[in-house]
Amino acid sequence: MSDVNTNKVFFELVTPTFLAISEDVDMVVVPGVDGDFGVLRGHTPILTTVRPGVIKMYMGGAVVKTFFIEGGIAEANPEKCTVLAEFIHNIEDITQQDVDTRLSKAKENYEKDRNAGAKKELVIAEALVKSLNIEGTKH
Amino acid sequence: MANLKELKNRITSVKSTQKITSAMKMVAASRLKRAQDAAEVARPYAVKMTEIMTSVLKRIGSLDVSSKLLIGTGSDSVHLIVAVTSDRGLCGGFNSSISREARKLIRSLEADGKEVKILCIGRKGRDQLKMEFEKNIIDFYEGIGKAGVDFGEAQMIASKVIGMFDEGSFDECTLVYNRFVSVISQEVTSTKIVPVQLPEISSEAKIGDTGVNSYSTGYEYEPTEEEILDELLPQNLCVRIFSALLESSASEHGARMSAMDNATRNAGEMIDDLSMIYNRSRQAKITSELIEIISGAEAL
Numbered sequence: 001m002s003d004v005n006t007n008k009v010f011f012e013l014v015t016p017t018f019l020a021i022s023e024d025v026d027m028v029v030v031p032g033v034d035g036d037f038g039v040l041r042g043h044t045p046i047l048t049t050v051r052p053g054v055i056k057m058y059m060g061g062a063v064v065k066t067f068f069i070e071g072g073i074a075e076a077n078p079e080k081c082t083v084l085a086e087f088i089h090n091i092e093d094i095t096q097q098d099v100d101t102r103l104s105k106a107k108e109n110y111e112k113d114r115n116a117g118a119k120k121e122l123v124i125a126e127a128l129v130k131s132l133n134i135e136g137t138k139h
Numbered sequence: 140m141a142n143l144k145e146l147k148n149r150i151t152s153v154k155s156t157q158k159i160t161s162a163m164k165m166v167a168a169s170r171l172k173r174a175q176d177a178a179e180v181a182r183p184y185a186v187k188m189t190e191i192m193t194s195v196l197k198r199i200g201s202l203d204v205s206s207k208l209l210i211g212t213g214s215d216s217v218h219l220i221v222a223v224t225s226d227r228g229l230c231g232g233f234n235s236s237i238s239r240e241a242r243k244l245i246r247s248l249e250a251d252g253k254e255v256k257i258l259c260i261g262r263k264g265r266d267q268l269k270m271e272f273e274k275n276i277i278d279f280y281e282g283i284g285k286a287g288v289d290f291g292e293a294q295m296i297a298s299k300v301i302g303m304f305d306e307g308s309f310d311e312c313t314l315v316y317n318r319f320v321s322v323i324s325q326e327v328t329s330t331k332i333v334p335v336q337l338p339e340i341s342s343e344a345k346i347g348d349t350g351v352n353s354y355s356t357g358y359e360y361e362p363t364e365e366e367i368l369d370e371l372l373p374q375n376l377c378v379r380i381f382s383a384l385l386e387s388s389a390s391e392h393g394a395r396m397s398a399m400d401n402a403t404r405n406a407g408e409m410i411d412d413l414s415m416i417y418n419r420s421r422q423a424k425i426t427s428e429l430i431e432i433i434s435g436a437e438a439l
Binding site: 012014015016017018019032033034044045046047048049073075082084086087117 | 177180181183184188191194195290293298358359362366367370371377378381
């Protein structure tokens with residue numbers, strides 16, 4: 001932390017189809033596979049897989065943006081934090097109905113064929129329902 | 140001399156062909172723009188993925204890695220070739236150059252006594268390879284990238300490839316696709332995607348300025364390097380296929396655009412030639428009719 005004037009961390013959220021976020025934030029909370037972790041400036045270098053869950057960007061003590069990501073990889077170092085996610089959803093764009101259909105479809109497919117892909121989809125759908133329940137009550 | 144009616148019909152037909160080719164050129168141009176934009180926005184993810192791969196692999200060099208996707212099956216008797224072509228024709232040598240390359244590869248592999256399996260993406264490639272290697276084609280995909288290349292499609296293909304690899308249906312996999320160089324030129328590229336080739340030295344130079352290298356020694360890994368690698372390798376495969384699909388789609392539209400541009404120009408030349416002949420014969424006919432009338436009048 002050579003520069004004392006800045007206490008922000010540069011956050012990038014990258015998907016295969018677009019660069020979703022590329023800006024300075026006070027803190028970002030990432031759902032790591034071994035638990036959520038917050039990245040502030042000066043975070044120790046870490047590379048981790050990300051489970052399906054919610055990413056929160058904090059500015060001035062409040063959440064400014066919330067995304068649901070369907071898993072991926074996160075990398076953090078003292079200056080920046082990068083999350084590679086295959087699919088992301090803006091939490092405000094998700095409706096309860098979409099989530100419910102997705103969950104029931106995932107359950108159905110998993111019952112039909114218990115393969116790794118169906119399992120993964122089920123885990124994502126369940127995480128999505130959970131995230132929406134938690135986030136939904138706040139808004 | 141062809142009769143006038145026939146000539147007129149030909150001119151009309153060439154003119155309508157020209158209208159079609161020039162419309163196709165416009166469509167290809169706008170699709171090319173979109174495909175190029177899509178390839179552009181996909182780049183950061185691929186670059187980042189390569190960076191992370193490189194930094195993990197550097198660490199992992201000393202570790203005992205069991206993932207077959209990285210080290211291979213220890214054999215190379217069965218090869219899988221993934222040929223990326225388009226569903227539609229009328230795009231110059233785009234598809235035939237891929238099938239030529241694939242054919243060359245298959246022949247040389249078979250000459251070495253190896254078994255070859257083919258996975259075709261795009262109908263044209265299958266049609267062309269079917270004649271000679273029908274028994275080798277194990278599956279084919281159609282309609283990929285119809286409405287712009289989607290990451291889900293790449294995932295579908297990647298999971299198919301990984302599934303087959305896990306079943307032990309092949310040992311090595313090569314991806315054959317057209318790399319986009321410019322609107323008028325595409326480069327046939329074949330890259331081995333299984334086992335994963337270590338990223339080239341050239342990509343390491345780029346990493347220096349992004350700051351990954353400077354921390355690569357001090358990284359903490361959660362859960363462990365091996366588990367991250369297990370997650371990373373299939374994803375990396377998926378990204379490789381995705382960027383190949385994007386490159387291929389940009390190349391296809393570029394190839395079609397220049398093919399249609401040529402066709403429009405040729406049609407224009409043909410129309411000029413035909414109109415010249417048409418006008419000449421029309422004049423010749425008028426002249427001979429006049430001579431007939433005049434000599435008829437003189438005879439009276």
